[in-house]
Amino acid sequence: MIQKKQLKIISKSSYILGQQCQKAFWLKNNQVPETNPKDEAAEERLSAGDEVGEISKMLFPGGEEIPFLGGKYEEMHDITMEKISSGVEQLYEASFLVDGVFIRVDLMNKTKDGWDIYEVKASSSVKDYHKDDASLQWHILKKIPEIKLHKLKVVVLDNRFEKSSKIIPEDFFKKEDVTEIANEKETEIEQEISNLKITSSQNDEPKIKIGSHCKKPHSCTYLDKCWPENRDKVNSVFTLYRLNMNKKLDLYENGIDTFEKIQDESSFNKIQKKQLQAYRTKKPVIDKKIISEFINKVQYPISYFDFETFSDAVPVFDGQKPHVQIPFQYSLHIQNFAGEKLKIDENHHEFLGHHEQDPRRLIAESMIKNLPSSGTIMAYNDSFEKTCIRLLAEHCPDLAEQLLSFNERFLDLIIPFRGGGYYDLNFKGSFSIKSVLPALCPENKELSYENLEIKEGGSASRTYKNLQFLSEEEIRNKRNNLLRYCRLDTYAMHAIFAKLLAVI
Ligand code: SF4
Numbered sequence: 001m002i003q004k005k006q007l008k009i010i011s012k013s014s015y016i017l018g019q020q021c022q023k024a025f026w027l028k029n030n031q032v033p034e035t036n037p038k039d040e041a042a043e044e045r046l047s048a049g050d051e052v053g054e055i056s057k058m059l060f061p062g063g064e065e066i067p068f069l070g071g072k073y074e075e076m077h078d079i080t081m082e083k084i085s086s087g088v089e090q091l092y093e094a095s096f097l098v099d100g101v102f103i104r105v106d107l108m109n110k111t112k113d114g115w116d117i118y119e120v121k122a123s124s125s126v127k128d129y130h131k132d133d134a135s136l137q138w139h140i141l142k143k144i145p146e147i148k149l150h151k152l153k154v155v156v157l158d159n160r161f162e163k164s165s166k167i168i169p170e171d172f173f174k175k176e177d178v179t180e181i182a183n184e185k186e187t188e189i190e191q192e193i194s195n196l197k198i199t200s201s202q203n204d205e206p207k208i209k210i211g212s213h214c215k216k217p218h219s220c221t222y223l224d225k226c227w228p229e230n231r232d233k234v235n236s237v238f239t240l241y242r243l244n245m246n247k248k249l250d251l252y253e254n255g256i257d258t259f260e261k262i263q264d265e266s267s268f269n270k271i272q273k274k275q276l277q278a279y280r281t282k283k284p285v286i287d288k289k290i291i292s293e294f295i296n297k298v299q300y301p302i303s304y305f306d307f308e309t310f311s312d313a314v315p316v317f318d319g320q321k322p323h324v325q326i327p328f329q330y331s332l333h334i335q336n337f338a339g340e341k342l343k344i345d346e347n348h349h350e351f352l353g354h355h356e357q358d359p360r361r362l363i364a365e366s367m368i369k370n371l372p373s374s375g376t377i378m379a380y381n382d383s384f385e386k387t388c389i390r391l392l393a394e395h396c397p398d399l400a401e402q403l404l405s406f407n408e409r410f411l412d413l414i415i416p417f418r419g420g421g422y423y424d425l426n427f428k429g430s431f432s433i434k435s436v437l438p439a440l441c442p443e444n445k446e447l448s449y450e451n452l453e454i455k456e457g458g459s460a461s462r463t464y465k466n467l468q469f470l471s472e473e474e475i476r477n478k479r480n481n482l483l484r485y486c487r488l489d490t491y492a493m494h495a496i497f498a499k500l501l502a503v504i
Helices: 012-020 022-029 040-059 073-085 128-141 179-184 186-201 245-253 270-281 288-296 360-370 382-395 397-407 433-440 457-469 472-503
Strands: 090-098 101-111 114-120 149-157 173-177 302-310 326-335 348-352 377-379 410-412
Touching: 012 022, 012 101, 012 128, 012 186, 022 186, 040 101, 040 114, 040 149, 040 457, 073 090, 090 128, 101 128, 101 149, 114 128, 128 149, 128 179, 128 186, 149 179, 179 186, 288 472, 302 382, 302 457, 302 472, 326 360, 326 382, 326 457, 326 472, 348 360, 348 472, 360 382, 360 397, 377 382, 377 472, 382 397, 382 410, 433 472, 457 472
Parallel strands: 114 149, 302 377, 377 410
Antiparallel strands: 090 101, 101 114, 149 173, 302 326, 326 348
């Protein structure tokens, strides 16, 4: 006889996971080890959420917090109900267990019309899954007769807020009323909870096909378990440049998982066809006209330029806004004439802020000092650099004219690649500098990110923000790593441009 499994409590996070995928919910529920655990970036977002959560309590000061007691759901529920019946009017992390579903409500505030419920998010806009999250809470609270509900709101960060000496909660947050949405979702939520209860009682994992849901709203922590092993290989249909995910999945479902199995190329775009051609011929597909058009726009001296930035959910410096990028580092290589071959330390300038200070004015002054007054400023995906410069100009109005004049001289090195001038099969459908550089300069160890401790921008940003927790010696090491990483970004651009010149 098959033994029926004991139902586990459904928490808010497992409900959200179950909405994304019943299989992921089942795997998590059965403690199947994750194949793609949360990365550092996700952990950083979680800790930003905690920080924002703490500040949000100041919206309703003097409230009482319900402690988290591990798996003692009923005890937490009872403590919360006692507080409510004893007349407490502001609660933080109020906890409820109803019909096998456990929720913790960020903020509850009693008004003359009933309780207002607040779900706090460290984001600058209200997303659909935030509304789902809040709606579940509303639905569960509606089942408790002692609680008269009034309004349900999602609280997010107001991106117009600019810090001035301290965080003022009323200005820092904005609230969106989602009461009506939650009421409309009632039947849907009840159905979802019942589906999850059925799923959690099953002995076998549900059969769910992979799909776009695997990466939205969050990247699933079981991707390697479900997705094909060859999905990152040079001939995988999943690497087809900018092909809509549903089309990739259609191909895959029809047994067409590699380029070799593609019979009809007619529906693919220009770059995708070049990608297939590069794979077939094992040679780069080159359009010299497109490359020449790009090269003809270049004016010497070329300033190869790159920023590293950080952002904070909770602003640290005066004049800082939530989640707005703050440049803390740049690297600049200057090539004075065509054919000048630079060594990595040659004609090089750099800036790296001090982690305890607002870096914006100092970095702006350093750029004005070091960037040549004429010639092309070359960046990779230059819209990012140009946006950062606009923000620096806003922050330093006295330097705005000089800073903004830089933006008129930018030329984006990604253009000849994105435009179809050069496709190498090892790009694997991506024109990011991290894909293009090793494909174009595979032999040169000096041009490899692999040997660096910091290999990508997100890691640079986290390293800089974490300097405050390190010893002086560790700080020195990490700063060196940051300098090496950013310097390679601009030296890589010099090498890529040299390669384009050599091609024509
Ligand atoms: S990878 Fe996709 S199908 Fe597999 S568990 Fe995750 S979301 Fe579900």
